[in-house]
Amino acid sequence: MPSSIVILGTGSCAPTKIVSNHDLAKVVDTSDEWIVTRTGIRERHIAGQHEPTSELAARAASAAIADARLTAADIDLVVLATVTPDMPMPSTACAVQRKLGISERAMCFDLNAACTGFLYALDVARSLMAAGHHRHALVIGAEKLSSFLDWQDRSTCVLFGDGAGAVVLGQASEPGRGILGCYLGAEGVDPSLLCIPGGGCLHPASAHSVEHRQHYVKMKGREIFKMAVRVMAGAAREILEQHGLTADQITWVIPHQANLRIIETLAKDLALPLDRFIINLDRYGNTSSASIPIALDEARRAGRIHPGEISLLVAFGGGLTYGSALIRW
Ligand SMILES: CC(C)(COP(=O)(O)OP(=O)(O)OC[C@H]1O[C@@H](n2cnc3c(N)ncnc32)[C@H](O)[C@@H]1OP(=O)(O)O)[C@@H](O)C(=O)NCCC(=O)NCCS
Structure with missing residues (x-):
C-alpha cells in the first residue's frame, strides 16, 4: 500500500510581457521608489489578450x-486554484484538460481560496489521492489578475501580476517523504478587506456595476497587512508544532509573495535569516494562487532544493484564508 504523496514534477509559466514600476509610473501617480520601499516589487508579468488563465495554467501544467x-494520459485529477477563472462556468480546470488532452475519466475542478488557493488545492488533491481514487494529480495555481485590476487605482494595480505554477503529485512507498502535512483555515470576517465585489450574484454585471468599477480588486491594504503578518506566523508555527519540528530544521521557507515586508516580519518571527526564504516577488509581484508554485518551480530548477530537505510553504489571502504545508524532498 503506497504511503506517501510526493511531488513528481513542477512547472511554471510567466507571460513574456514585463511591466516595470517605471512603466506603471507613466499610467498612475506612483514611483519606483514608493513601490520598492513599500513592497519590494520591481516588475511583474502581464498576460496578453490571447493568454487567459487557462493558457498560463496549461503551459505550467505541461512543464510539470x-x-x-509522465504524459497527459497519466493524469486523473486536476485541481486548479484561481480567483481569475476564464469564466464563471465551466471551470478553468476543464479548459486545461481540453488543452492538454487529459483523459475524460479525470476529475477536474476549480477551487477558490484566493492567495492561499494553491495550498488548499494541494491538500484537497493529496486527500483524494490518499483515499485511493487517483494515481496522478495535477495541482495548479493560475491567475490573470491584470484583467481584474483597476488601472486607475494606484493602491492596488502596482501590487499584482499574472502567471501560473503547477505540480504533479504521485504516490511513493517511502514513509516520511513527500507532503508531510497541511494546515489550513479561514477568518471570513470582512469580505471588504480584499475582494472583487462585482460579477457574482450579489452584484451582477450591470451598467451600475461597471460605472462603479465593481469588477476590479478592492483592498484595504493596511488592515490586510496586519492580518497577514499575524496569520502567516500562526500558520507556520502551528504546522511546525504539529510535526514536532523547529524552524531551524527547515531548509527553505517558500512564502506567498505579496510583500517583502510581510516576509521579513515572518522571518523575524521564526528567527530565521531571510536567505532561508525563496523570494521572487521583485520580478513577479503578487500572483495570488500562482505565487508559491512559481517560486517552488524556480527554486527546484535552479537546483536550490535537495533530497531530504524540508520546505515550509505558507500563505494568506482574501477571505481571509491562510495555510501552511510541509514537504520533505
Ligand atoms: C498596500 C501597501 C503596500 C501600502 O503600504 P502602506 O505602508 O500600508 O501605505 P498606506 O496604505 O499607509 O499609504 C500611504 C500613502 O501612500 C499612498 N499610496 C498608495 N499607493 C500608492 C502608490 N502606488 N504610489 C504612491 N503612493 C501610494 C496612499 O494614498 C497613502 O497616501 P496618504 O498618506 O496621503 O493617504 C501595504 O499596506 C500592503 O502591502 N498591504 C498588504 C497588501 C497585500 O498583501 N495584499 C494581498 C493579500 S494576498
Missing part, C-alpha cells in the same frame, strides 16, 4: 508533467 516524466 514533462518534469515528472
Whole structure:
C-alpha cells in the first residue's frame, strides 16, 4: 500500500510581457521608489489578450508533467486554484484538460481560496489521492489578475501580476517523504478587506456595476497587512508544532509573495535569516494562487532544493484564508 504523496514534477509559466514600476509610473501617480520601499516589487508579468488563465495554467501544467516524466494520459485529477477563472462556468480546470488532452475519466475542478488557493488545492488533491481514487494529480495555481485590476487605482494595480505554477503529485512507498502535512483555515470576517465585489450574484454585471468599477480588486491594504503578518506566523508555527519540528530544521521557507515586508516580519518571527526564504516577488509581484508554485518551480530548477530537505510553504489571502504545508524532498 503506497504511503506517501510526493511531488513528481513542477512547472511554471510567466507571460513574456514585463511591466516595470517605471512603466506603471507613466499610467498612475506612483514611483519606483514608493513601490520598492513599500513592497519590494520591481516588475511583474502581464498576460496578453490571447493568454487567459487557462493558457498560463496549461503551459505550467505541461512543464510539470514533462518534469515528472509522465504524459497527459497519466493524469486523473486536476485541481486548479484561481480567483481569475476564464469564466464563471465551466471551470478553468476543464479548459486545461481540453488543452492538454487529459483523459475524460479525470476529475477536474476549480477551487477558490484566493492567495492561499494553491495550498488548499494541494491538500484537497493529496486527500483524494490518499483515499485511493487517483494515481496522478495535477495541482495548479493560475491567475490573470491584470484583467481584474483597476488601472486607475494606484493602491492596488502596482501590487499584482499574472502567471501560473503547477505540480504533479504521485504516490511513493517511502514513509516520511513527500507532503508531510497541511494546515489550513479561514477568518471570513470582512469580505471588504480584499475582494472583487462585482460579477457574482450579489452584484451582477450591470451598467451600475461597471460605472462603479465593481469588477476590479478592492483592498484595504493596511488592515490586510496586519492580518497577514499575524496569520502567516500562526500558520507556520502551528504546522511546525504539529510535526514536532523547529524552524531551524527547515531548509527553505517558500512564502506567498505579496510583500517583502510581510516576509521579513515572518522571518523575524521564526528567527530565521531571510536567505532561508525563496523570494521572487521583485520580478513577479503578487500572483495570488500562482505565487508559491512559481517560486517552488524556480527554486527546484535552479537546483536550490535537495533530497531530504524540508520546505515550509505558507500563505494568506482574501477571505481571509491562510495555510501552511510541509514537504520533505
Ligand atoms: C498596500 C501597501 C503596500 C501600502 O503600504 P502602506 O505602508 O500600508 O501605505 P498606506 O496604505 O499607509 O499609504 C500611504 C500613502 O501612500 C499612498 N499610496 C498608495 N499607493 C500608492 C502608490 N502606488 N504610489 C504612491 N503612493 C501610494 C496612499 O494614498 C497613502 O497616501 P496618504 O498618506 O496621503 O493617504 C501595504 O499596506 C500592503 O502591502 N498591504 C498588504 C497588501 C497585500 O498583501 N495584499 C494581498 C493579500 S494576498
